[in-house]
Amino acid sequence: MVLAGGKLKMKKCFSAVFVAAGIILAVHGCASYGTVRSLPVYGNRITVQGLVKDWQGYVIYFAGQNSSHPSAVLFKPKDDDTVIIADRWWKVENYEILTGLVDSIQRQLPIAFYYPRLLELLGPDNHRYGYVFTSWDHVVMKRVDDRTMVIYDLPLPPYLAIDGGGGLRDRGWR
Numbered sequence: 001m002v003l004a005g006g007k008l009k010m011k012k013c014f015s016a017v018f019v020a021a022g023i024i025l026a027v028h029g030c031a032s033y034g035t036v037r038s039l040p041v042y043g044n045r046i047t048v049q050g051l052v053k054d055w056q057g058y059v060i061y062f063a064g065q066n067s068s069h070p071s072a073v074l075f076k077p078k079d080d081d082t083v084i085i086a087d088r089w090w091k092v093e094n095y096e097i098l099t100g101l102v103d104s105i106q107r108q109l110p111i112a113f114y115y116p117r118l119l120e121l122l123g124p125d126n127h128r129y130g131y132v133f134t135s136w137d138h139v140v141m142k143r144v145d146d147r148t149m150v151i152y153d154l155p156l157p158p159y160l161a162i163d164g165g166g167g168l169r170d171r172g173w174r
Helices: 005-030 048-053 095-106
Strands: 035-038 058-066 069-077 083-085 090-092 117-122 128-134 141-145 148-151
Touching: 048 095, 048 128, 069 095, 090 095, 095 128
Parallel strands: 083 148
Antiparallel strands: 035 117, 058 069, 058 090, 069 128, 117 128, 141 148
């Protein structure tokens, strides 16, 4: 069926407006979320060992089931004017607890693509908010305002959350 010239132009115009609106909404909707970037292994001056060594220069939190099964350790620089809201994370104020948390994550067995790594937390504008040491490959963060980011929790480490497609049920956990 052939449309008249006016109807064809109107249909093309409507399609173009619809596509443009979709792109604008997608870009605007994702613009408030932060990202993580894996730090290179070679030539990088930031390491988890260095963060632990300079632990008093950071506000430190951990997420997970408990301190025996941490999912992540978060390092937020004290000298930065940004704010991290970590409601479901526990604050770490003891060096021995911190070293135990990091050691526990380092000993976690790799599962598929999940292995211990240090990630850089970046805001939507690529401003660094801190670092997270975890076996997960992601952290969900959302910007509240220009200097505040909410970091959502990671309740289970990968070796407990991903266990061959049914390991949690096999252990009787529901």
